Amino acid sequence: xxxxxxxxxxxxxxxxxxxxxxxxxxxxxxxxxxxxxxxxxxxxxxxxxxxxxxxxxxxxxxxxxxxxxxxxxxxxxxxxxxxxxxxxxxxxxxxxxxxxxxxxxxxxxxxxxxxxxxxxxxxxxxxxxxxxxxxxxxxxxxxxxxxxxxxxxxxxxxxxxxxxxxxxxxxxx
Amino acid sequence: xxxxxxxxxxxxxxxxxxxxxxxxxxxxxxxxxxxxxxxxxxxxxxxxxxxxxxxxxxxxxxxxxxxxxxxxxxxxxxxxxxxxxxxxxxxxxxxxxxxxxxxxxxxxxxxxxxxxxxxxxxxxxxxxxxxxxxxxxxxxxxxxxxxxxxxxxxxxxxxxxxxxxxxxxxxxxxxxxxxxxxxxxxxxxxxxxxxxxxxxxxxxxxxxxxxxxxxxxxxxxxxxxxxxxxxxxxxxxxxxxxxxxxxxxxxxxxxxxxxxxxxxxxxxxxxxxxxxxxxxxxxxxxxxxxxxxxxxxxxxxxxxxxxxxxxxxxxxxxxxxxxxxxxxxxxxxxxxxxxxxxxxxxxxxxxxxxxxxxxxxxxxxxxxxxxxxxxxxxxxxxxxxxxxxxxxxxxxxxxxxxxxxxxxxxxxxxxxxxxxxxxxxxxxxxxxxxxxxxxxxxxxxxxxxxxxxxxxxxxxxxxxxxxxxxxx
Numbered sequence: 116x117x118x119x120x121x122x123x124x125x126x127x128x129x130x131x132x133x134x135x136x137x138x139x140x141x142x143x144x145x146x147x148x149x150x151x152x153x154x155x156x157x158x159x160x161x162x163x164x165x166x167x168x169x170x171x172x173x174x175x176x177x178x179x180x181x182x183x184x185x186x187x188x189x190x191x192x193x194x195x196x197x198x199x200x201x202x203x204x205x206x207x208x209x210x211x212x213x214x215x216x217x218x219x220x221x222x223x224x225x226x227x228x229x230x231x232x233x234x235x236x237x238x239x240x241x242x243x244x245x246x247x248x249x250x251x252x253x254x255x256x257x258x259x260x261x262x263x264x265x266x267x268x269x270x271x272x273x274x275x276x277x278x279x280x281x282x283x284x285x286x287x288x
Numbered sequence: 289x290x291x292x293x294x295x296x297x298x299x300x301x302x303x304x305x306x307x308x309x310x311x312x313x314x315x316x317x318x319x320x321x322x323x324x325x326x327x328x329x330x331x332x333x334x335x336x337x338x339x340x341x342x343x344x345x346x347x348x349x350x351x352x353x354x355x356x357x358x359x360x361x362x363x364x365x366x367x368x369x370x371x372x373x374x375x376x377x378x379x380x381x382x383x384x385x386x387x388x389x390x391x392x393x394x395x396x397x398x399x400x401x402x403x404x405x406x407x408x409x410x411x412x413x414x415x416x417x418x419x420x421x422x423x424x425x426x427x428x429x430x431x432x433x434x435x436x437x438x439x440x441x442x443x444x445x446x447x448x449x450x451x452x453x454x455x456x457x458x459x460x461x462x463x464x465x466x467x468x469x470x471x472x473x474x475x476x477x478x479x480x481x482x483x484x485x486x487x488x489x490x491x492x493x494x495x496x497x498x499x500x501x502x503x504x505x506x507x508x509x510x511x512x513x514x515x516x517x518x519x520x521x522x523x524x525x526x527x528x529x530x531x532x533x534x535x536x537x538x539x540x541x542x543x544x545x546x547x548x549x550x551x552x553x554x555x556x557x558x559x560x561x562x563x564x565x566x567x568x569x570x571x572x573x574x575x576x577x578x579x580x581x582x583x584x585x586x587x588x589x590x591x592x593x594x595x596x597x598x599x600x601x602x603x604x605x606x607x608x609x610x611x612x613x614x615x616x617x618x619x620x621x622x623x624x625x626x627x628x629x630x631x632x633x634x635x636x637x638x639x640x641x642x643x644x645x646x647x648x649x650x651x652x653x654x655x656x657x658x659x660x661x662x663x664x665x666x667x668x669x670x671x672x673x674x675x676x677x678x679x680x681x682x683x684x685x686x687x688x689x690x691x692x693x694x695x696x697x698x699x700x701x702x703x704x705x706x707x708x709x710x711x712x713x714x715x716x717x718x719x720x721x722x723x724x725x726x727x728x729x730x731x732x733x734x735x736x737x738x739x740x741x742x743x744x745x746x747x748x749x750x751x752x753x754x755x756x757x758x759x760x
Binding site: 119120123124126127130131133134137138140141144145147148151154158161162164165172175176178179182236239240241242243244246247251254255256257258259260261262263265273276 | 624
């Protein structure tokens with residue numbers, strides 16, 4: 116007799132458990148559908164945006180390239196930039212020029228480079244301005260200047276963040 | 289016969305040593321089938337064929353057992369909670385009847401409050417061992433009754449309907465037949481005990497019968513006063529013409545009342561068992577309406593019956609819900625397919641491309657913004673140099689453009705008079721203010737002057753100063 120009652124309880128529990136399970140499945144399916152539709156809406160909006168602003172985007176991406184130095188290898192890139200920095204410093208009559216790369220601080224897309232030099236403060240400033248305007252891929256992050264006395268030459272240490280991008284030879288820009 | 293099969297209430301009546309099967313129609317009319325002795329029914333060889341065929345496939349409903357198979361007791365009990373009362377009664381029965389373990393499964397109780405306000409439970413229970421054997425046997429054949437009652441309970445339901453204030457005080461009911469008489473005693477509406485009395489043979493007048501009846505009634509009244517600690521207030525009688533009510537009243541020396549309309553109704557519409565013995569003259573009202581009379585159920589079955597509608601409703605509602613949810617699930621599955629196809633084929637690749645293009649565009653904008661906001665180190669030095677008064681010159685200078693743009697400088701200030709220091713430094717601060725607009729306003733307190741290390745210089749004194757400030 117109790118057996119019959121227990122069996123009925125088992126049926127009740129089984130049916131309700133199945134109902135709850137299906138309900139849970141339905142709810143998760145609803146979320147999936149909603150997410151998929153939202154994704155579709157966002158995709159459409161993204162595509163519309165990309166189509167409407169394709170020129171600006173292309174221009175921006177192109178401009179962005181100026182903020183990275185493309186090189187086939189990091190060593191080659193560093194060699195180039197170290198050389199260019201040295202030439203630049205010399206062009207502004209700066210002496211005791213030394214360029215050091217902090218290889219241990221490589222982030223994978225940028226590496227600190229330190230330019231040390233000595234000269235008049237005016238020339239140093241001119242050199243910094245040239246760096247700022249011509250070397251977008253190596254922004255100055257820190258400048259330390261020491262002047263021993265009034266009228267004495269300034270000892271300068273410029274820290275740059277060399278941003279690079281390793282590219283295949285055919286995609287190099 | 290067809291009528292009985294469709295609408296009959298199967299009843300089993302228990303006599304001294306036999307069982308009767310009765311099929312009763314909705315209006316009380318009945319058909320009594322052949323009796324079956326206990327010996328035959330309870331023997332090991334007995335099988336379902338012992339039961340009349342018409343009875344074998346009927347849903348069994350009511351069993352009427354003799355009153356003496358029933359015990360009753362009154363227990364003082366304060367609470368009105370049914371769960372507590374049931375547990376209490378079961379515990380009492382187990383303790384009082386250790387040799388009959390099944391007694392705890394066959395009882396009924398009512399809450400009872402005396403006129404003095406004392407609360408109690410009035411418990412009825414089956415205590416006859418033969419009953420339990422009989423019940424087990426019927427369970428084997430799936431013929432166990434749902435309700436078990438007694439003639440006293442059936443009379444009680446009739447008397448409550450017909451006699452005002454039956455539930456107050458002590459009442460006796462005398463049911464006289466040709467050769468025997470049944471005495472029923474009720475206290476405050478609850479059955480207390482009954483007696484069966486064999487009357488002398490009728491020999492022209494009823495004097496002997498009245499004498500016997502009077503004697504037995506008086507004995508029973510005394511027994512009642514002992515059991516109930518109260519007196520019988522009223523005596524009712526249904527004699528069906530066998531004796532006169534007035535004769536008994538005269539002999540007893542107290543009033544004996546007839547129950548109005550009872551005899552007429554019984555003789556007209558009800559089934560009266562013609563068998564001698566316990567069931568002789570038993571009146572069977574419509575037993576299909578089980579709520580009208582007190583009965584005892586097998587407790588586990590009663591619980592099952594109580595829960596059965598809940599379970600059935602649970603199954604039905606759950607099943608309907610399950611179907612609806614399953615239907616919903618199928619629809620959702622179908623709806624999700626086109627969406628899924630769109631996103632899994634070319635759509636996903638397109639989405640990835642779009643996301644990648646936007647990511648690059650966002651990165652480019654972030655980079656532009658960052659570089660636009662980055663202060664120029666060269667211009668900073670120029671502004672600083674322009675801010676310097678004649679008597680201040682730089683010894684050390686640090687310009688940071690990231691992560692927190694700022695300037696930190698150490699320099700020398702020269703003055704001929706102590707008051708000139710302040711003027712020169714104020715001039716320096718004014719120059720900074722002019723050339724570094726947007727920075728935090730600087731004051732003299734921001735300049736750290738190393739007064740301990742001032743020294744003479746060019747006819748005046750020079751001191752080392754230090755200053756830090758952030759760039760916009």
